[in-house]
Amino acid sequence: MKKEDKAIIINHIAETIKSYGGFYLVETAGLNAEKTSELRRACFNADIKLMVVKNTLLHKALESLDGDFSELYPALKESTSLMCTNVGNAPAKLLKDFVKKGDTLPILKGAYVEETVYLGADQLDALASIKSKNELIADVMALLQSPMQNVMSALNAGSKLHSILEGVAESKN
Numbered sequence: 001m002k003k004e005d006k007a008i009i010i011n012h013i014a015e016t017i018k019s020y021g022g023f024y025l026v027e028t029a030g031l032n033a034e035k036t037s038e039l040r041r042a043c044f045n046a047d048i049k050l051m052v053v054k055n056t057l058l059h060k061a062l063e064s065l066d067g068d069f070s071e072l073y074p075a076l077k078e079s080t081s082l083m084c085t086n087v088g089n090a091p092a093k094l095l096k097d098f099v100k101k102g103d104t105l106p107i108l109k110g111a112y113v114e115e116t117v118y119l120g121a122d123q124l125d126a127l128a129s130i131k132s133k134n135e136l137i138a139d140v141m142a143l144l145q146s147p148m149q150n151v152m153s154a155l156n157a158g159s160k161l162h163s164i165l166e167g168v169a170e171s172k173n
Contacts (some may be wrong), residue, residue: 006057013053013061013082020049020084022113024091024127025072026106028052029079039106042094048083058082071117075110086112087134092127099124 017023031039043050055076062066062069083091095108111118111127118127 009054010057010061010064013051014060014064016049016051016084016126017061017065017082021086022032022088022111023085024083024095024111024113025058025075025109026081026083026091026095027078027109028081028106031105035103035105039098042097043091046090046094047086048091050095051084052083055080067115069112070086070110071116072110073120075119080109081106087132089128089130089132092130093123096126096128122140 028036028039055078058080059073059076062072069086085091091111092108095106097105108124108127110120111123113130114128116135117124
């Protein structure tokens with residue numbers, strides 16, 4: 001491959017990583033055609049960009065980006081697939097679904113989510129439990145609504161009590 005072609009690919013990988021909030025490094029070599037298609041389809045449905053990359057080109061792309069990705073460099077061995085996502089826990093949940101089906105592949109090699117590096121397949125549960133931005137917003141909204149709902153319930157109970165007392169007063173007259 002020519003240097004110019006490599007530079008274009010490195011730039012493309014770097015731009016792809018920059019356009020997403022996080023990424024996962026996954027071992028997918030050894031998947032048969034059916035499982036590969038299933039993985040690609042699941043990634044597409046979950047809005048995850050899946051790319052098979054050369055480790056050296058990915059290494060150079062990561063070096064060209066702002067940030068320190070040096071902890072991920074040891075994971076760049078053998079074949080690597082790059083899963084880019086804007087929802088930090090989506091690829092982890094997808095990978096867990098594959099593992100639940102009894103598949104040994106794909107295997108998590110590493111991830112960069114929420115400005116944190118995760119290394120190894122044992123981090124899959126931790127990554128799956130990370131709440132997405134929308135989930136965090138929903139939690140905050142629920143916390144903010146709870147006191148207001150209590151006040152509204154108290155006001156409704158007070159108006160019901162007032163109606164009952166008025167009814168009792170009218171019945172005595």
